[in-house]
Amino acid sequence: MTGGRTADHQVSRLRDRLWAAALDADETGAIDVVSAAARDGWPAESLLLDVIAAVQRRVGEEWAAGRITVADEHVATAINDRAVAALARRASPPSxxxxxxxxxxxxxxxxxxxxxxxxxxxxxxxxxxxxxxxxxxxxxxxxxxxxxxxxxxxxxxxxxxxxxxxxxxxxxxxxxxxxxxxxxxxxxxxxxxxxxxxxxxxxxxxxxxxxxxxxxxxxxxxxxxxxxxxxLPHLADQEYTFVTRNRPSLVKQVLHDLEEQYPAMRSYTPAQHERTAEDLCHILDFLATALYFDDPDIFGRFVAWTAGILTVRRVPADALRLGLTVLAGHLHDFPRAQSSLKETAATLDDPSSPSVPGTGTPA
Missing domain, CATH: 3.40.50.280 (Cobalamin-binding domain)
Known part of the structure; x- marks a missing residue:
């Protein structure tokens, strides 16, 4: 085994140990992992970026995949932050x-x-x-x-x-x-x-x-x-301004239309209604950001991410696409918004990618 492969294996082992400690809410264990590695000669920069940062990326991935809860994610993030602090205490003052x-x-x-x-x-x-x-x-x-x-x-x-x-x-x-x-x-x-x-x-x-x-x-x-x-001279068309200023009324209008056109929503619990409203807020926020930069990919990436999250959570398929279509109807005078909504809704036509409003924001 080469030196490079040995180092890679050791980094992988450190990541696994830190991940286990973070998942177990074991702050002392997490600090011991990085402190012992530092005492053994591991460069602090490598521990910060190749170990702690990598574990934090895994935290986000595991949450998105539905394998850990929001509470687990918060605890693991806090423990990773403590691990950073432990390394910071060992650092020499600036020269x-x-x-x-x-x-x-x-x-x-x-x-x-x-x-x-x-x-x-x-x-x-x-x-x-x-x-x-x-x-x-x-x-x-x-x-x-x-x-x-x-x-x-x-x-x-x-x-x-x-x-x-x-x-x-x-x-x-x-x-x-x-x-x-x-x-x-x-x-x-x-x-x-x-x-x-x-x-x-x-x-x-x-x-x-x-x-x-x-x-x-x-x-x-x-x-x-x-x-x-x-x-960003395209901001002069006021599409971004309209969407941001009218977000509350747009959410209310889209929710009303969804209840009319998507009968399953009529049996939603208050908590489900609240989550759906929150997701519509996120959709409008990302649409506004896409309008701000005149970059539909920002909105498309968010909707694809949301669709993936909802698929993991086994949420029914049709309402996200319907929500985008209904929202487009309320923004009929805004061509850039119309284009982003219709093009993104078209990417959800594949029934193997089920989506519906109701989960949350990207980590």
Whole structure:
């Protein structure tokens, strides 16, 4: 067995042990796994990104597949966060040779673990890091930048519906003259949305973010103030604005029409009605985000994800497609919304992909 294969096997064993501890809600055991590995000489960056981050991805996958509960997911995420903290306590303080950077989740983004992995990776490479955590309102972020003067700003967003807020935060940060690096699942696997909002850089993961900072990022030169519509001129058609402002009434109208056209809904329990309303809210949020970027793939990926989740949960097939069709009827004056809804509904015609509103949001 080669050295590389031995290392891969050892990483796999560490992942399995950490996964078992997280699934058992064994915080002490999880900390022991990473602490013992660190004492044995494993680099902290590898433990953070090749072990803890990999286990966290598995947490999301297992939840999506219906093999663990929401409570299990929350507990496992909290334990992984404790494992990160245990490694952070072992780290040496910054040497003073690297400048200061700010890492934050955009307003509304509560998935802080990816950003924390970035922050600890940067600290391990000697950067002075201000980690502001989850859900940072843009005015507070800008005040922090003025007070501390970091070399760069790193913004994290995991859920695509937070991208319009991320865009506003990014333009505000860039107005201070600092380069902004963005990352997180919200920006897509290829960083397409990062380019659309004119971020200074996009990172695939924490290691990529650290490499980009090590190489140096130049700030965009902005001689005049820039607004979001300057980057996305299609916003002038007001489709995004209409959908976001009228979401409550659209949900109410679609629910009423679904009860008329989908008789099974008449026997729903109050909890089922509530879940269906929540899912319609998520559908409208993702539709609005797709309209914001003029990118139907954002909506299509969400609906496909939702269909997969519902299939795992053995939910009946027809209502999701019907819900999209009914919603399209209420947005008949908006061609971009119509196109996204009709094209996405057409992808659900295969009866082997059953879907219906009623489960939740992407992890």
């Amino acid at each position: 003073g040779k690297r400048p200061r950077v700010t890492v934050a989740c955009v307003d509304g983004e509560w998935h802080a673990l990816p950003a924390r992995l970035v922050a600890e990776t940067l600290r391990g490479r000697g950067w002075h890091v201000d980690f502001l955590g989850a859900h940072v309102p843009t005015p507070h972020l800008i005040a922090h930048l003025h007070a501390t003067g970091p070399e760069a700003v790193l913004l994290s967003a995991s859920i695509p519906t937070h991208l319009p807020t991320a865009h506003a935060a990014l333009t505000a940060c860039q107005s201070t003259g600092r380069p902004v690096l963005v990352g997180g699942a919200a920006f897509g696997p290829d960083g397409r949305q990062a380019r659309a909002v004119r971020a200074d850089a996009w990172a695939r993961d924490a290691r990529d973010a650290a490499d980009l900072l090590d190489a140096g990022i130049e700030a965009r030169q902005a001689s005049v103030p820039r607004h979001q519509i300057d980057d």
